[in-house]
Amino acid sequence: MTNIRAVVYGVGAMNSVITRYLLDKDVEIVGAISRSPDKVGKDLGEVTGLDRRLGVSISDDPHEVFTRTSPDIAVVAITSYLVDAAEHFRIALSHGVNVITLSEEALYPWNTAPELTAELDALAKEHGVTITGGGFQDSFWVNAVAQLMGTAHRIDSVTGTSSWNVDEYGPELAELQQVGATIEEFDAWCREAVRPPTFGRIALDALVAGAGLTPKQILTRTEPELAHETLHCAALGIDVPPGKCIGFTDIDEIRTEEGPVFVFRMSGRLYGPDDSDVNEWTIHGEPDLVMSNGTPPTMATTCTQLVNRIPDVLDADPGFVTVVDLPRLRYRHGRLHDHLSRWSSDRYIVREEL
Secondary structure, three states: OOOOEEEEEOOOHHHHHHHHHHHHOOOEEEEEEOOOOOOOOOEHHHHOOOOOOOOOEEEOOHHHHHHHHOOOEEEEOOOOOHHHHHHHHHHHHHOOOEEEEOOHHHHOOOOOOHHHHHHHHHHHHHOOOEEEEOOHHHHHHHHHHHHHHOOOOEEEEEEEEEEEEHHHOOHHHHHHOOOOOOHHHHHHHHHHOOOOOOHHHHHHHHHHHHOOOOEEEEEEEEEEEEOOOOEEEOOOOEEEOOOOEEEEEEEEEEEEOOOOEEEEEEEEEOOOOOOOOEEEEEEEEEOOEEEEOOOOOHHHHHHHHHHHHHHHHHHOOOEEOOOOOOOOOOOOOOOHHHHOOOOOOOOOOOOOOO
């Protein structure tokens, strides 16, 4: 039985970690794609810090890579929003390649980008493959919270608080989080920017949909996070003095027709020496319930959850399948291919019951 064949699509901070995790699970990496001229032509192992060559040269031509390598799945870590990543998804799907992505909106995009999601769903079905969004939010913001909700008799409200360190995710996200902006620049950005849906809104959409509830009102507001002392941003190579932005917090709220209210405060900011990641959820109802993950290793678990989802993506029916519709997240010991149940390289062959 052959190993799963994967293409690493985007060679940044996240897929550098994922590359090692894939190799540890005996996934065969057959190609790598990057837009960065500093990486194109170099060996994936060297660029991702493995200190050894993998014999996989990074290319900026996805069509050529997919045609030459015929991979089973593309691991896409390029951008957070569907509209920005859609063309990359189209290329992979049109080549008959399954997609799993760290794009936060791909977690549950049916409410925030319904037309684009329907297009990608149709394209995936046409070519007999699956597209899914995963990562940290899969468990910590959706499935673990849904399990907690399942222990309640009555829910009045569900409130989540989460934070992550901007410096761990590269310059693109640091710029998006307005690191280094003055308060005047931040206010102008809030007034003028046409912002895509927040990550928290997408997670709440998934929670509400998974519970079979109906959104009645959706609210979002954004608050700046300001430096109280000079902090260095390694992602941007700048020092941020007191009074300037180190990120921001989005507060999302969904009120449902049935009554339960969902609120999520998500903060992406530059950390000081005493800061750490937080993920806490509180349910008020009967009974009151609390879940705290202490200091979750956000970056590592973003990558581990995506890799552990690969068998689910390959086993799923073709189309745009969200984490709401996938089985519970599972630990995958050893060879990733050994955890497949329905899939084969001939595409979605259901094995006979023994």
